[in-house]
Amino acid sequence: MKNNKGAIIAVIIFILFIIAVGINAENEIGNIINNNTSDDTGKFRIISSSENKDLESLIKKYARDNNINLDIEYAGTIDIMDRLNSGEKFDAVWTSNSIWLYMLNNSSKVKNSKSTSINPVVFGIKKSKANELGFIGKDIYTKDILSAIKSKKLKFSMSSATQTNTGATAYLGFVSTLAGNPEILKEEDLKNSSLKEKLKELFTGVTRSSGSEEFLEEMFLNGDYEAVVTYETSIININKKLEEQGKEPLYIIYAKDGVSISDSPFAYIDNSNDTKLEQFTKLQSYILSNEGQQELVKTGRRVWYGGINNNADKTVFNPNWGIDTTKYLVPVKYPSTSVIKTALGIYQTELRKPIHAVFCLDYSGSMYGEGNEQLVKAMEYILDEKQASKNLLQFSEKDKISVVPFSGEILAKWHTDNGTDTSKLITAIKNLDPTGQTNIYLASQTALNILKNEDTNKYNTSIILMTDGASNSGTLQQLKSTYTSIKKDIPIYSIMFGDASSYQLDGIARLTNAKVFDGRTNLLEAFKQVRGYN
Secondary structure, eight states, rough: HHHHHHHHHHHHHHHHHHHHHHHHHHHHHHHHHHHOOOOHTEEEEEEEEEEGGGGGGHHHHHHTTOOOOEEEEEEOOOHHHHHHHTOOOOEEEEEGGGGGGGSSSSGGGGEEEEOBBBEEEEEEEEEEHHHTTTTTTTTOOOHHHHHHHHOOOOOOOEEEETTOOHHHHHEEEEHHHHTTOSSSSSSHHTTOOHHHHHHHHHTTTEEEEEESHOOOOOHHHHHSEEEEEEHHHHHHHHHHHHHTOOOOHHHHHOTOOOOOOOOEEEEEEEOOOOHHHHHHHHHHHHHHHHHHHHHHHHOOOOOOTTSSOOOOOOTTSSSGGGGOOOOOOOOOOOOOHHHHHHHHHHHIISSOOEEEEEEEOOGGGTTTTHHHHHHHHHHHHHHHHHEEEEEEEEOTTTTTTEEEEESBBBOOOOEEEETOOOOHHHHHHHOOOSSSSSOOOHHHHHHHHHHTSSSSTTTEEEEEESSSSSOHHHHHHHHHHHHHHHOOOOOEEEEEEOOHHHHHHHHHHHHHTEEEOOOSHHHHHHHHHHHTOO
């Protein structure tokens, strides 16, 4: 009996041990999942502005040579701020401009920030056009550029002022110079009706907008545009490719009354880890070393902080492209964080050129259930002013919105001339049930016919096509026939969902100089991204 009791006790102790080990293991797994910090993976994690991709091989080589397990994630300016503010864990941030670091909810965790290079945001104008405007060989002020736009002699492309660094900093530069370069730009300055009118007139010259600096460059090279506002480095890259193709290069205009400057800060995010701090210090020191700085110069980044360099490499900083490194650039003074936020809000609701966007939404049978629920949720977000304004994606009352639900045929056409009056659109989207097959080409043709008579001097136009499957009918050739007959630059952006055909959507993107977004993991995020492009 005693032996039986002993055996039973031994079994009980063993079971309790297993349970204890199991609970501990479960807790450890839970900690890994919940914390998701760089310590758990052993990686040094950087979140970086996407324009730094061209430096990745350089930085990763140094990291490998110094036993740093480096991981770099790229994102747009606003996305970086959102991800850090939502609590995502990184060890360092390499953003485009120091002004964004002050937008962080817990900016005290960001330490040891140092500028790694200087990159002006400038106008690049086809050289023949710049010569025609009298912009070559003389000082040009922002008012001269505005005058050319008002007289309809100049149109340009730029990145979104509310979603990208180049767009935002260019816009803040326009605000400052057209306001007369006040010592400190205040919120009351933004209410000035004369200033608002000048800014509205300036933005009438925008022909295409991009949600990223990278696509702006790609779009410009694939299209036929006469001017672009972007980084000096981007124009250098564009000009190299244009000259390789035997095409006319762009001529850079540096406004005499002020140029927006991005200082590319590399900063440590303090997660109380001495090893990570040591790794950060090594990476930052290398980037700022003579070797690292010379590598940055090769990409067209300026590393001379006084603004002047008489010995700059002219194969990179080509004087024939209007680049003059012997002249001091007058930097625009950026206002406080609160004024920047107010300025961006005013841009989105009052100043930007109005748009007419057509949403083509897939209601084929395969969308029934979860797919349709996600689509409705995404459209509710985009069309609801209160929700969309959280990310500066809201439509204004001057915008037009059309919605074309489709399957194998066109199911309806809904429209509003007031981008803030969308309740009926949301109700209609909710109440329609998915059914039938898929014809993305017919939907795209229908959207083009809605936009073909739109006045592009007053509205920028775009189409957002969402589909979860391959088209059963219609052809790209039919769409091409409609597109070429309209003779207008109307991009068709696609959101791929479910089993959508990337081959078909890529064909539409190439035809219309647009882009395909992947919504298979998160449809709402894809809709947010595409809104930055129109």
